[in-house]
Amino acid sequence: QHPLEKSHSLSLVTMVPLLELERKLIDNLDNYTNALEQKLQIIRSQITVMRAENEKGGRNAISYLSNPLNAFSLIRRLHQDWVKWGKYMEQSVGISQIKAFDSWKNELPTELDLWDACAGIDRIQSLYDLELGDFINGNINGKQYNASMSSADILSLADHLAMKNRPSEAVQWLQEVPQRLQEERLFIPRHLLIDEVDFLFLLAESHFKEKHYSKALPLLQNCLKLKPNDARLLRLWKSTQDLIEKQPKPFPKDNKEQNVPLANAFKLSCNGPHESSTRLHCFYNFTTTPFLRLAPLKTEQIGLDPYVVLYHEVLSAREISMLISKAAQNMKNTRVHRETKPKTNRGRTAKGHWLKKESNELTRRITRRIVDMTGFDLADSEDFQVINYGIGGHYFLHMDYFDYASSNYTGPRSRQSKVLGDRIATVLFYLSDVEQGGATVFGNVGYSVYPQAGTAIFWYNLDTDGNGDPLTRHASCPVIVGSKWVMTEWIRESRQIFIRPCLPPAKGTSTKS
């Protein structure tokens, strides 16, 4: 695992200030051009004056110099003024703008941020098997967006893949570079274009790692023409040549990525068909609490084992925007989001903000609504967590319960967790629609639910004996296009000893492994 893998991640909402920062930087650069222009103007106007005087002399030099005022002035100009011009030329322009830029430098995204962004793009492309050329040109799943990747973007991604030891994918991305670079040369200034040697070297190195030495060699020779003394080039070129001599017929090893079964399951469920069993139905729930007789819940069953339902239209647009704006303010400065379960936290690229259930009228109202939905006693249950996902943001397959009841449970167990008990059920509110991707999927049983603002998904994590139900293993698939907001409520077990309303239909035991 690369050290940067452990990084925090940005959510889309925490990236909003970056656009403001970029605007400031552009304004600053614009001011810099003004400073440059001012200097140009001064120089140009003086050139006109000086040229006029010089030409006056040039027409008839002796006649010009025979006037002592002219002769004297020429000596003095050349002795004094031109020294001043020399100093003026050396003076840097826009010192205040350069200082301003320096002061913003530490607000720029870090290497870690870039790593996360690369990981997100890679996740989207590889998990959903998007065709590279289309994706790079902003055509995502058949829809054309007004966005695309530059060769610098692509090179950065390839670099990321190379660092993650995935050379064959790096090569695939790099193959998209030359065509774009050719176009970019027409309108991008040289200092912003990618360095051709960097590109060729990465391509060669990736071929080398793939043991495609004969592909690497000519690339390295080209590089060496551009930078004959570069030590890293010379080293790789030497090793490549040695290996070609030793191994004239390279047998390329099929370097398919080490697909862990769990990663495969994730991929499959995020790409799985959106099928639903015909036994399922939609109905109005009038019964969980007396209040529902007045305002029944629009309920949609997603599956029976494990029992998963959706409650539609449980949050209004106004409530949602209040929740989001409250959370968004507070996530701004959270660089590292609080881990709920450090042990099982395998890849969650989002930021969260905890909201106390008692914090205001809105959260109290939502708490009452969850009681209506579930019939549970929420007094000891967890705070709400409002979550916003980042670029390609996802939450890897996991269970929400800790499995305290299991004899296999070895994790920490605080006094508090004993009192509260395990997470008997989860209520997850969707606070936004997501244009592409971002489904909540239950990998073992093939349920997938696409976010709909205002809908809540509910399921039991524990069976009636208090044991964790492994079939509830679920994930949030990477967001492709959109900003995904959810709010979770994990309901704790202890207070529910005498309550387990909304009981799902009896479970068949034969289907469980």
Ligand SMILES: O=C(O)CCC(=O)C(=O)O
């Ligand atoms: O965002 C989602 O769809 C799932 C989130 C989730 O599983 C969690 O927060 O535990």
Ligand SMILES: [Fe+2]
């Ligand atoms: Fe979860």
